[in-house]
Amino acid sequence: MALLSILVYPDEKLKRVSLPVKELSEDINSFIADLEETFRSFPGCVGIAAPQVGRFERIVMVDISHKPKHVNHGFLVLINPEITFCEGSSLGREGCLSVPDYTGKVERAKSITLKALNQMGEKLEFQMSGYEARAVQHEIDHLDGKLFLDRLVSRRNALSKRIETPASP
Amino acid sequence: MENWLMLTLVGKDRPGIVAKISHALFDMQGNLGEASMTRLGGNFTIMLMVCIPESQTAVQNKLQQICDELGLFFHLDAIEAGLHRHIEPDVRISVHGADQAGIVARATDVLNKAGLNILNLESDVGGSSESPVYVMHIEGVAGKGFDAVDKALQALARENDVTASMTPIDTMVG
Numbered sequence: 001m002a003l004l005s006i007l008v009y010p011d012e013k014l015k016r017v018s019l020p021v022k023e024l025s026e027d028i029n030s031f032i033a034d035l036e037e038t039f040r041s042f043p044g045c046v047g048i049a050a051p052q053v054g055r056f057e058r059i060v061m062v063d064i065s066h067k068p069k070h071v072n073h074g075f076l077v078l079i080n081p082e083i084t085f086c087e088g089s090s091l092g093r094e095g096c097l098s099v100p101d102y103t104g105k106v107e108r109a110k111s112i113t114l115k116a117l118n119q120m121g122e123k124l125e126f127q128m129s130g131y132e133a134r135a136v137q138h139e140i141d142h143l144d145g146k147l148f149l150d151r152l153v154s155r156r157n158a159l160s161k162r163i164e165t166p167a168s169p
Numbered sequence: 170m171e172n173w174l175m176l177t178l179v180g181k182d183r184p185g186i187v188a189k190i191s192h193a194l195f196d197m198q199g200n201l202g203e204a205s206m207t208r209l210g211g212n213f214t215i216m217l218m219v220c221i222p223e224s225q226t227a228v229q230n231k232l233q234q235i236c237d238e239l240g241l242f243f244h245l246d247a248i249e250a251g252l253h254r255h256i257e258p259d260v261r262i263s264v265h266g267a268d269q270a271g272i273v274a275r276a277t278d279v280l281n282k283a284g285l286n287i288l289n290l291e292s293d294v295g296g297s298s299e300s301p302v303y304v305m306h307i308e309g310v311a312g313k314g315f316d317a318v319d320k321a322l323q324a325l326a327r328e329n330d331v332t333a334s335m336t337p338i339d340t341m342v343g
Contacts, residue, residue: 014176021174022293043223044342045342045343046341046343049343062343067339078278088273092339093258093338093339093340093341093342094340094342094343095340095341095342095343096343097342098343101253101255102255103255103257103340103342131339131341134341135341135343138343139343140340
């Protein structure tokens with residue numbers, strides 16, 4: 001096990017698109033253990049993506065269980081995650097390990113259907129909404145080379161009621 | 170020791186104000202920090218932190234020429250400041266209703282007593298000239314907890330016939 005160092009914006013590598021995981025090898029499993037250790041070393045953080053530590057494969061972790069008022073699926077290791085359906089929109093404040101000392105408002109889908117593999121290679125499907133869905137969308141963005149900075153809603157627009165209303169499906 | 174100045178500027182809005190002012194500061198090796206620039210009632214306003222090696226008098230003289238040309242008023246203050254001093258808000262407050270004299274004073278007074286530290290406030294008057302509508306949004310830190318803020322807003326709404334609500338901000342860090 002080892003703590004991995006976090007890439008920090010404006011590191012160009014954060015813009016790289018990650019490749020799908022082809023095989024759940026021992027190397028991947030050992031990387032996942034290191035990624036979890038790194039993730040756990042940031043209390044208050046609810047997710048991490050492999051490219052944030054310089055590994056450009058489609059692996060993310062999400063755990064919002066320490067925010068008990070939000071419905072959640074516990075600690076999730078998501079391999080080759082894919083959002084197959086999304087609905088509604090919600091505005092919330094986000095920050096990122098890769099963007100220190102800055103937070104901003106970001107619009108995300110309110111509810112998502114998520115498909116992924118777990119560490120055993122089993123196919124999983126989740127229905128998520130709210131905070132957990134936001135965390136998953138933020139982490140999957142990392143796999144596509146995107147940061148929440150790419151999705152910021154300006155302060156004044158962020159105050160407009162228009163954004164708070166769900167978009168039609 | 171960094172030499173930070175706060176530039177306060179206001180004048181009739183026209184295109185090019187931001188470009189001309191920021192270019193002048195850049196020409197003096199000024200490094201801009203955090204800024205708030207917005208149009209208020211047909212005027213353009215700037216509050217801007219700038220870290221600059223030139224003396225305050227030199228900056229004053231340079232800006233005076235540009236502001237005279239553009240018809241702007243400005244003011245410079247030497248400030249003790251720095252970057253990376255953000256405070257995260259934990260609550261967002263919204264107040265709206267028919268415009269009425271004193272609503273900002275009453276709202277901010279009850280919120281102050283409820284322990285709120287205001288980090289950002291934006292208010293607007295919309296609607297029509299005959300029936301203006303007042304809208305205010307605040308982000309801040311609830312120093313005495315959300316319940317105190319919520320109770321204060323309920324009382325404010327009741328006593329002033331406005332809609333007032335709060336939402337906790339739970340910043341998602343991923």
